[in-house]
Amino acid sequence: MAYPYLGDIVRALTGADVPLPIPVFGLSVVAAMFVAGAFLRRELARLHAAGILGFAQVRGRKAHGAPAYHAVDPAHIVSDLTLVTLLAGIAGARVFHILEHTDQFLADPAAMIFTRSGLSIFGGLIFGTVAGLVCVRRWKLPALTVLDAAAPALMLGYALGRIGCQLSGDGDWGIAADMALKPDWLPAWLWAQTYDNNIVGVVIAAPGVYPTPLYEAAMCMAGFGLLWALRRHGFQAGWLFAVYLVCAGIERLLIEQIRHNPVLDFGVFHCTQAEAVAVLLIVGGAAGVALLSRRGSAAARRRQAS
Secondary structure (H helix, E strand, O other): OOOOEHHHHHHHHHOOOOOOOOEHHHHHHHHHHHHHHHHHHHHHHHHHHOOOOOOEEEEEEEEOOEEEEEEEOHHHOHHHHHHHHHHHHHHHHHHHHHHHOHHHHHHOHHHHHOOOOOOOHHHHHHHHHHHHHHHHHHOOOOHHHHHHHHHHHHHHHHHHHHHHHHHHOOOOOEOEOOHHHOOOOOOHHHOOEOOOOOOOOOOOOOOOEOOHHHHHHHHHHHHHHHHHHOOOOOOOOOHHHHHHHHHHHHHHHHHHHHEOOOEEEEOOEEEEHHHHHHHHHHHHHHHHHHHOOOOOOHHHHHHHHO
């Protein structure tokens, strides 16, 4: 069963028919933003206290004819950074979804742009990261260090966002489930769901499809635990973000094997857009891990000690 709007959840829990037309997926994104932002804020404050991430003097509006400068506290930039990356991420997620379904877009552009479903996580990741780096450059903060701080929060935010996909039934489910392969000890709802009342209005035949948002949420929560445990690493700045790229790539590559996504023709290769990007993330992340694994810098020693 899916719950597209808050009123649906209230009705399921209490039986009361309260008109609350607030999208559950939107609420999940907001909740993910605040929770992930809290962890990012905590990590930035820790790095600042350790002397790894300092203040910067940023040029602002002119005061009495002369440029005014103000200090940027890394522990207090999260709200602006989150808002910018969120808006850019939504735009990127929509753009990548359109690129993946160009035939539908050409047939009805407005429907593709304003649909309530159809967001590509990798499009959001790429656009959001670029927008965030623009902000970081303006604030004169070390980009690789900020990326390291953001890595666990990104994984956690994605996990919480996938819970919203599961609750609302926004179409990010898997292919038809093969019940013959289901382990006897596993509950049926963890193997197949029909997402009745889903927000995209699709009727799924019994026994249902793989609830891939649940699988992704579980894998990403495990990835968050790993990244959070490794955040005091003694390697070069950017190492933890490289680990994040590897984890994100592996997670998505695995889930794509049972996801319902269009297969694209890349000439020699035939794969989904997400599979292609996932492979690039794994390769790029692995290269980053290898290149940044040298220990011994003063910042790395402070990171371990803090």
